[in-house]
Amino acid sequence: MSKTKSETKQSAEPEKVRIYIMGSRYDVPTGLTIMKAMEYAGFKITRGAGCRAGFCGACSTVYRKAGDFRIYAALACQTPVEDGMVLTQLPFVPAPKPKYKIDDLRPSANSILRYYPEVARCLSCNACTRVCPQEINVMNYIQDCLHGKLAKAAEESFDCVQCGLCTIRCPAEIPQYHVAMLARRLHGKYNIPTPKYLEIRVKELEDGKYEEGFQELMTIDKKKLKERYTTRDFMDQKKGGGDE
Ligand code: FES
Numbered sequence: 001m002s003k004t005k006s007e008t009k010q011s012a013e014p015e016k017v018r019i020y021i022m023g024s025r026y027d028v029p030t031g032l033t034i035m036k037a038m039e040y041a042g043f044k045i046t047r048g049a050g051c052r053a054g055f056c057g058a059c060s061t062v063y064r065k066a067g068d069f070r071i072y073a074a075l076a077c078q079t080p081v082e083d084g085m086v087l088t089q090l091p092f093v094p095a096p097k098p099k100y101k102i103d104d105l106r107p108s109a110n111s112i113l114r115y116y117p118e119v120a121r122c123l124s125c126n127a128c129t130r131v132c133p134q135e136i137n138v139m140n141y142i143q144d145c146l147h148g149k150l151a152k153a154a155e156e157s158f159d160c161v162q163c164g165l166c167t168i169r170c171p172a173e174i175p176q177y178h179v180a181m182l183a184r185r186l187h188g189k190y191n192i193p194t195p196k197y198l199e200i201r202v203k204e205l206e207d208g209k210y211e212e213g214f215q216e217l218m219t220i221d222k223k224k225l226k227e228r229y230t231t232r233d234f235m236d237q238k239k240g241g242g243d244e
Helices: 005-011 034-040 109-115 117-121 127-131 138-146 150-156 165-169 176-191 196-206 211-219 222-230 234-239
Strands: 016-021 024-029 060-064 072-075
Touching (some): 060 165, 072 165, 109 176, 127 138, 127 165, 138 150, 150 176, 165 176
Antiparallel strands (some): 016 024
């Protein structure tokens, strides 16, 4: 059964949505991501953007919606604009990242607490988990770190893109994503065997086996570089000792 004109009109998506950036109204095409909508509105994004594909975590963003008291958080390159969305610039969140020498540490809760004592202040409020755009159970891996279960923490946090939204919401001021990185480093160094090809590849790099190739890649133009990437021989990579 075909739709009447008015039904079609009602069910059709509006072509534009109204958003507010730093207090000014912009009408932007529906379906754009926050990042693209900001560019459509004339903002040039030179910081706070990297991969534009949901992997690097550089574009963490907070926003409000019309008539809603809550603060929402998301990756700007992945989240479509909604009518009435209010966006503003936020100062960065200070997330301390202490320096450590992994060789001097042991894979234990003490190593975590030595550099991140605030982990012991975790209230188990779960605000970090609720905000995570990667749907990681952040609170769980923080509790695992606290109890020295680094294998579980490493596994749980593996998909972290380091956007820092967990830290924005944490009342205990824990930089969860940095804690997770330390847990993964400790687990990788001490608890799992070194992958078969890693040592071989590191040795080859140290011996300069790929130096000539790197130098060549740095001189060719972008078009040729893309061509080389898309036509690369996967079988050759395997012969050379890639992932099995
Ligand atoms: S720009 Fe990399 S996750 Fe959004």
